[in-house]
Amino acid sequence: MKQFEIQNLSAWYHQNQVLSGVSLDITLKTATAIIGPSGCGKSTFIRCLNRMHELSEGARLEGKIILDGEDLHGQQIDPVMLRRRVGMVFQKPNPFPHWSILDNAVSGLKLTHRLKHSDKFSIAESALRKAALWNEVKDRLNQPGVSLSGGQQQRLCIARALAVEPEVILMDEPCSALDPIATARIEDLIHDLKKNYTIIIVTHSMQQAARVSDQTAFLLHGILVEMSDTNQLFTSPKDSRTEDYITGKFG
């Protein structure tokens, strides 16, 4: 089953083309890693998948993105609802600074409708459990989100994305500000989450891509060079440009 079908996707900021004819499929409930050098269009690519790209100034795209068989740019798609179905976790953990851990966990819901306290609590508990954070925060739910460590804050952001019951979670270098232990916790969490969600993760670390993903896509200058099974890509890549990039070679 396909979660996303991406057909000939190109994207621009003003006159600057940053993605050129990217076509790939993302299978339901798998983890896909996007790798490539800085500025190759990784963030732009995943921001296209929940229509965040169009929020940037001068942003434009061409091509087709199909989510669950439905055109992402079709009339019936509400971008705000879409961004709940396709949640996003960023590089720097960004909990709301003055909000409690509990309120942060349900903040995705809070913005759209009023919640009874008991509902709020049970939704928060469930999301925090799924994000493997519950045991660490259950006795301090009313403390500010920013009182947590970096790794805990990132898992809080994942809980926030999970609370709105998404299908897909996009992660843009979610561990680049974290230490190895916090990184291992997030990676372990990704492993659990892909049983129920489709995960697409942008990462600078080839080792991280190798550890967490089923499929890996290599982007270079906005072009999809290769998408392969992760085991294949890191042991015997098909394209020599992939080989050069992952082995750290220059021309």
Next chain:
Amino acid sequence: MRKKHTSREYESELKDLKSQLATMAYDVKAMIHDSMNALQKKDIKLAEEVIERDFYINQIELEIDEFCLIILARRQPLAKDLRFITIALKMVTDLERMGDMTVSIARRVIKLQKMPPVKIPDKILLMAKSVQEMLQLAIESLLESDATKADQVLEQDDSVDELYHQNFRYLIKLMAQNENLIEPLVHLQSVAKWLERLGDHCTNLAEFVVFKVSGENVRHVSRAK
């Protein structure tokens, strides 16, 4: 032009590893040459020297092993680099075993000294020549990342096997005709067996190089003859 690693230190580590492997393989090749030379010339001193050199081969195996572990731990190699390290770890095992086999041949030389003299059959000398050529090709295929040279090794192994069988029948015939020569001839048969096995190890080395170069695992795939 061949692309280089951005990290010059890493680039030179991989280059060092390759040349250490080649050096070890050349040492083994010299041991094959010398053990066979000792056999032909009944040179006990040379045979004893081959036996002593095995100690160094064992040392080099440990050193290369350790070097591979350090590169794995520090560089976390991928793709062709990863394949190279994994084959290096296997190649040293094969080379170390090959060293042991030349020692076995050298020991037969010493034993044969106390027995009625026998002529070394041409087929055995041909096998020895062929095995050294195979090892040379395997080393070159590694150094030049040349899979066609590795393929030549795989082909040549078939002819070594054929020589072995011909020689085996020939020795049986000789034994039947000369009962007093049975014991030295049995030792010659052992030498032939070691040479045949050395050929098999050269085949392993070549298959590893094919894997490194192409990512393709050609081991245990029966080749069309």
